[in-house]
Structure formats: structure tokens, C-alpha cells
């Protein structure tokens with residue numbers, strides 16, 4: 485055990501450090517400064533006198549400008565700084581920070597056990613996925629799925645589960661509005677999720693706007709694949725039709741087996757939520773290290789959350805492999821700027837009360853920590869919400885940062901699992917793809933010992949390194965993907981709803 489660390493300063497030119505623990509007034513910290521007042525854990529301490537209007541620097545980046553004089557040793561909270569302008573996305577330099585693949589850390593394993601698919605990446609689970617075309621069918625389908633699980637699933641031991649994909653889209657919407665392609669693409673792509681093994685089962689009501697031909701090609705619209713509730717006379721007939729269709733799908737899924745596969749068959753997503761000021765120095769960089777290992781081994785890693793990368797977009801442009809990728813990045817950022825503007829806000833509407841209590845002063849500070857989960861590798865592709873990747877490697881998949889919307893969006897893009905970093909704690913999970921939760925502080929892991937899978941807190945206290953925690957995360961990714969381990973959220977069945985992103989009008 486090392487001497488108890490009090491504060492962490494990231495870059496030499498930073499004029500703030502972050503408290504590793506709650507610090508009392510009068511504590512002499514590593515830089516020789518004495519705290520002028522109590523500093524809560526994860527919050528910032530001024531390392532120098534900062535004059536009114538002066539820059540407040542963390543991660544080597546200007547987080548904001550002091551509203552008043554801040555003497556050295558003071559607590560800097562979110563009320564004490566003005567937000568800087570967000571960087572322009574026009575003509576961003578690209579390709580200026582391209583880490584060569586040989587510079588990335590070697591993965592300790594290069595194969596995993598997955599369910600191979602005829603098309604696209606392999607599955608991490610063998611699930612029967614039943615997708616609605618409209619929320620009106622959700623109540624029936626949820627009851628039917630409970631019956632399928634109880635009456636049919638025990639007969640098919642090689643099937644891992646049954647999922648009712650009941651999103652809020654489908655009717656009462658402007659289906660031909662230009663932005664409607666985003667939720668329609670999400671429904672279309674989730675029907676083909678790698679964990680559903682190519683078996684298509686779609687349940688509609690019969691009068692909705694999201695008709696089968698909007699989400700399926702003509703050859704797949706068959707009585708074996710689609711079922712319309714209004715065609716059946718009453719409850720019993722309706723239920724029986726769903727159970728009969730499900731049983732035929734279960735018979736085929738039950739023939740599937742895991743096989744040893746290269747990492748190029750694996751697609752995962754990264755997300756963070758309930759972040760604190762430690763997220764950017766412990767959990768996210770450790771996840772980034774695991775991402776680098778996966779990318780080096782040929783795997784595909786998606787990261788997202790537009791508002792949480794917006795202030796570091798230049799850092800991402802520098803990692804874009806080519807001009808086309810840089811242009812796509814700028815396009816997605818601009819689209820989101822306009823989307824927020826139309827709602828009368830900007831990207832600083834993102835941080836939550838919990839983020840602020842966790843020491844994150846504003847969106848700039850949150851973004852610097854959020855980007856760390858992407859690791860250091862080149863960005864080879866940029867996706868619009870719910871699009872599927874066409875490349876292997878690190879991919880920016882534009883989504884809202886909202887935990888419960890980012891998750892379904894990445895699921896529609898085809899992730900086999902998600903790694904979720906948290907500071908404040910959330911029981912979040914997804915039923916289509918397992919979620920591994922990594923916390924930023926040991927106190928979080930002590931508190932939620934049976935809800936959080938991995939703690940990166942040792943990186944803050946000096947008891948673990950980023951490569952050590954990163955390797956632990958990498959190994960858990962492969963174990964969960966291979967069905968060897970189950971994260972806590974799956975053990976308890978804590979699964980959030982399929983809240984797909986719909987920026988289009990509802991009528």
C-alpha cells in the first residue's frame with residue numbers, strides 16, 4: 485500500500501487538482517498548497533491564485549474562466565466559472581494524432597466464443613428477439629413473452645432467452661418527416677441484431693404507420709416472420725399464434741452453438757453515465773485501454789454521446805484516419821448543435837445535479853473525461869444514430885448521451901455488449917446485449933458491492949494502474965461475450981426499456 489494520496493493533478497500546466505478523498509481545511513496537499521476550506525471528494529482545488537477572468541485548467545484544457553478571484557487552496561465548484569465557447573467544427577485539422585496499430589497494447593487473448601451469423605458480426609447471446617412495429621402491440625407481446633419463457637423456453641436449453649423489443653415508435657408520428665428515418669432505422673436494424681441469430685419475428689397491430697415494408701425487405705414479409713394482432717379473433721387465438729410462431733423460431737435457434745472466433749467477429753460499445761471527476765482519470769481511461777487492446781486484436785469498438793465529445797471534437801478530428809471521416813464527424817456535430825439550438829439550449833444542458841455533486845463543473849470537464857473511454861487508436865468510421873458499422877476498429881457512433889437512449893442506439897448498431905462507466909452509480913442494463921459496469925471510485929464499489937462489476941478506483945488511490953484495470957476490463961469483456969461470465973445486471977434481470985432516439989415530430 486502506497487502512502488495515502490490526497491490529490492491528483494493530470495497535466496503539469498493544470499492549475500487545479502482533484503481531491504482523492506474528502507479533505508479538511510488546513511490540509512497540506514502534494515503541491516505544497518494548504519486547503520483554505522473543506523474540499524469534497526472528487527472536487528477541484530486551486531493550485532495557484534487565479535485572478536478574475538483567468539483560465540481554469542484541467543487535463544491541460546481550459547475548463548472555463550474564473551468569475552471572481554480564486555486564491556490558491558480554494559474549492560472550485562461549478563458556480564465559479566464561465567463556460568468557454570464550444571470549438572468550431574469547420575476545417576478541423578485531421579490525421580495529426582494517428583497512433584500506429586503497433587503502438588497499441590497487445591491483447592492477452594485473441595479469440596472468444598460466439599454465435600457465428602450468416603451476415604455481420606457474431607452474437608454474444610442466443611436470443612429469440614420479438615420486435616413490435618408499434619407500441620400498441622407491446623402489452624400483448626409482454627404477456628406472450630412471459631408465457632413463452634415459462635411454457636416453451638425450458639424445452640430449448642441452447643437458447644439463452646426471449647426478448648420483447650417494445651419501443652415507443654410506430655404510430656401517431658409523422659412517418660414521412662425527414663428525421664423519421666432515424667427511429668425507423670433503429671427498428672429495422674434491431675430486428676437483425678447479431679444476438680437474434682437471423683431469426684425474424686415482428687408483431688404489428690394492423691393499422692399503424694410503421695408498416696412491415698418500412699422495416700423488412702419484401703422477401704422477409706411472410707406468415708412465418710410477421711404477425712398482425714388485428715387478424716386474430718380475440719385473446720386466445722392471438723396468444724396461440726404468437727406462441728406457435730415463437731416455437732418454430734426457438735427450434736431453429738436451439739441448433740446454434742458457440743464456436744471459437746477471432747476478435748474481428750466482436751463489436752462492443754462504450755458508454756458512461758452518472759459520471760464524476762474521477763471517471764476521466766480512472767474508469768474511462770481504463771476502458772480506453774481495453775478498447776485499444778480490442779482494436780489491436782481486430783475488434784470493433786463504438787463510442788458515442790455527442791454532447792460529451794463536442795468540446796473535445798478537435799482531439800477526435802486529430803485521430804480521424806482520413807478527410808471523409810473528419811467531415812462525417814463535423815456533420816454529426818453540426819446536426820446536434822442545430823438540434824439542441826432548436827430546443828433552445830446548448831451542450832451545457834447535459835451535466836446533471838449528480839455530475840456536479842461529483843465535482844464536474846461543466847460540460848467541458850465532463851467531455852475531457854468522457855473521451856478517455858475511446859482509448860488512443862485511430863477513428864476509422866463515423867455513424868449516424870442506429871447505423872451499422874462497415875469497418876473494423878474504433879468507430880464514433882453519434883447518439884445522445886442519455887444513458888437510456890445511447891444504449892438502444894448502440895444496440896441497433898449491433899453491439900454484442902456494452903461497457904458502462906459510472907461515478908455516482910446506476911443499476912442500468914440492457915436485455916439484448918449484456919452490460920458490464922465499471923465504477924470510478926472504490927467507495928462506489930464498497931456501497932454497491934453486488935451491482936458494480938469492476939472498480940477502477942485503485943487508479944486514484946495509487947493501488948492499481950490503468951493497464952492493470954484495463955486488462956481486467958478486457959478479460960471481462962471476452963468472458964461475458966463468450967457466455968462464461970454474467971454481469972450483475974443480467975444476474976438480476978435489471979434491464980432498461982428500448983428507448984430509441986426519435987428527433988422527428990409526433991402527431
Ligand code: CA
Pocket residue numbers: 755756757789885886887890
Ligand atoms: Ca451516457
